[in-house]
Amino acid sequence: MAPLKLRLGSGIASDIRARLAVYPSDWTDGLHPRILPATVFIFTANLLPAIAFSSFMFSATNGEYGTTEVVLSTAICNLIWAVFAGQPMVIMGVTGPVALLTATxxxxxxxxxxxxxxxxxxxxxxxxxxxxxxxxTNACSIVKHTTRFTCETFEVLIATVYIVKGIEEITETPLSTPDSQKMSLHLLGVLLGLGTLLVMQFLSTARRWILFRNWTRAILADYCAPLTVILFTCLTLIPTLKDVGVPTLPAPPRFETSSGRAWLVEFWTLPVGWIFAAIVPGLILTCLFFFDHNVSAIMAQSPVFGLKKPTAYHYDFFVLGIATLICGFLGIPAGNGLIPQAPLHTKSLAKPISHSKLHHPAATNPPTAHTFTDPLTPPLAPPTGAHTPTPTTTSTPPAEYTDVLEQRLSNLLQSLLTLLFLTRPFLTALRAVPRPVLGGLFLFMGLGALSANTFFSRIVLLCTDPRLVPSRYEAAFGRWGKRTVNLFTLMQVAITAVTYWLSERAPTGVGLLFPLVILGLVPVRRWVLPRWFGKEVVEWLDDVGGDVGGNVGNAGGDEEEDWARREAVRHVEMEMGVGGKDDGGTGRHRARGDGGHDGDDGRVRSVGGA
Structure with missing residues (x-):
């Protein structure tokens, strides 16, 4: 066996050569009418979560990080990425895990x-x-071992944090509030938060309405979040509600730091001992970015999008390090690749392939084991006459989109729009946004993340009526037993609970370890779980639902068959007098009549519209 040769910098050099060849076209390809709606869409999809995180970070850091710092970080990181990065389709910003780590x-x-x-x-x-x-050292090639198990555990963790933070934002009252006014403030906060959530959920389904024209429904669905935030912010300006004193987003009246300090951090004042102690959080932040950023980049370049231009994982991680250093100088939180904004950006610049149904091996066979495409090696075409992959082979999903505008202009324009919100008129507008409304936004993001998550679908499966089990899981129950599948799910729930405890409830200092737990799931999935549950079981459960990055539709089962089974059970119950007056089945039938399934596919469309 030949000795392993480590060619330092070879990955970066290869990435630079490949991307320099297409750099001019990265700008000229942006001169297209489709750029404008994509820019506006990703700007709103990026700005609102940033504002929500700024409210949390302001409280968690006692005003050291606030709206100005988070929005500025979002703008600067995306400017750097649009001009200097290798893959400009990735959208940058401050993430939930960064906010948690910063608070710790x-x-x-x-x-x-x-x-x-x-x-x-x-x-x-x-x-x-x-x-x-x-x-x-070309370490980014390790990311190819990351699978759905790790990504979806991480996603459920973040969704849980969103939901908890949303509830806290809705129910929190300022300490200075008089006792006689606390009840009114609590009730109004709950109404604003839940109202924001319900209206966002309602508007996100607009594509399935029969009202209005198609372009109107698309606008309502794509911009449900900003439209709802504006609506409920305006409601609180009514004199009767304004007098209640609902807490609003903490933001300075003009472009300045939240605490009034100078922009350049006096880093030279830190004692030498603490300079070296900072190695620990620096290493943990690196582990977090190594996983989070590279996964968002992989999802933005998922095979379902059929991108033509080369990747640049090694060079992009180098650029991310430079951007992190610049954020440190300015005293603002560091940004990295965002999920789901990065794949949504690519999707907004693509045209769907108009197939009545995309064929995938999982439609007729158990899903194949999925791992990420090797960032360093392009996928090989299957050999002529190849047989359908067995449950233990790696599959690459077919392209669902075509004609993607792979360019830098949309990212550049949306970062400039973000900078515009740091001017006095827009900061004044941001200061009027009620914090319970941001809590409703957190709830919407958290529930949206769960709705398309197959790990969460297996949690629901623990309590599902045996007659209504989706067909994609029936095969697993028959082959390996329901107990095995449920034990796998409960083990994943326990890992998520421990990670949540570390990130939110652990003693000071111990909470710094939660990114290491997430990163440690990669070797656990690769070497430990196959020993506990068997390789075939783990590979099947790790891939059920389709490709990481959005292909969650019919993989592993037929939604038409699932819907038919539910309707059959409903009719039998009605004939037997059980639940005969329940309109649940009828409601589902009407929803499906619009052309959307009431299963995973319908939920994914709703989240994608958000």
Whole structure:
């Protein structure tokens, strides 16, 4: 066996050569009418979560990070990415895990009386060093071992955090509120938060309405979040409601830091001992970005989009390290690739392939084991006359989209629009947004993430009527037993619960470990789970639902068959006098009559529209 040769920087050099060849076309391909709606869509999809996270970070850091810092980080990271990165389709921003990690680091600084921003600078500086080391050693090729198991566990964790934070934003009242007014404030907060959630959910289904023209329904569905936030913000300006004193988004009246400090962090004031102590959070931030950013990049370049231009994983991770260092200098949170904004950006620039039904081996056979496409090696075409893959082979989903505008202009334009919101008129408008409305937005994002998650669908399966089990799981129950499938799900729930405890409830300092747990799921999935449950079981459960990155439709089962089974059970119950007056089945029938399934496919359309 030949010895392994490590060619330092070979991945970066290869990425640069490949992307330089198409760099001019990255700009000229953006001169297309489809760029404008895609720009507006991804701008709103990116700005609102950033504003929501800024509210949380302002409270978690006692005003050190706020609206200005989070929005500025979003704008700067996307400007850097649009101009200098290899793959401009990735959308950058401050993520939920970064907000959680920042809150934990702030708690450590308070406990040990360390100045927060200089310590964060050195954490970012060490992270930049680790980013550069990983990129020049071609470490990003390891990401090909990441599977659905790790991604969906991470997604359920973040969705849980969103939901909990949303409830906290809705129910929180300022300490200065008089006792006589607290009940009114609580009730109004609940009404605003739940109203925001329900209206967003309602508008996100507009594509299935029969009212209005098609373009009107598309606008209502795609921009359900900003339209709802504007609506409920305007409602709170009514004098009667305004007098209640609903807490609003903390933002400065003009472009300045939230605490009034200078923009350049005085990093040289930190004691030497704490400079080296910052290696620990720097390493943890690197682990978080190594997983989170690369997964978002892979999802933005999923095979279902059929992209033509080359990838640049190693070079992009190098650029991410430089962007992290710049954020440290300015005293703003570091951004990285966003999920689901990155794949949504690609999707908004593509044309769907008009097939009545995309054929996939999983439609007739048990789903095949899915792993990410190797970032360094292009997928090979199947050999002529190849047989249908067995349940233990790796599958690549077919392209569902075509004619993707792979360019830099939409990312550049949306980052400039984000910068525009740091001017006085827009900051004034942001200061009027009620925090319970942002709580409703958090709930919408959390529930939306769960609705298209096959891990969550298996949690629901624990309590599902045996007669209504989706067909894609019936085969697994018959082959390996319901107990095996449920044990796998419960084990995944336990991992998620432990990770949530580390990120939210663990003692100060211990919470820093939660990104390491997420990253540790990769070797657990690869080597531990096959020993516990069997390789075939794990590979089947890890792939049920389709490709990571959006192909969640019919993989592993036929939704038509599932719907028919539910209707049959409903009719039998009606004939036997059981639940005869229940309109649940009729409601589902009407929903399906619009052309959408009431199963996974319908839910994915709803989330995608958001």
């Amino acid at each position: 680091i702030y708690g450590v600084c308070v406990k040990y009386s360390v100045v927060f921003l200089p310590f964060m600078f050195w954490s970012h500086a060490w992270a930049a060093v680790f980013h550069i080391i990983l990129s020049i």
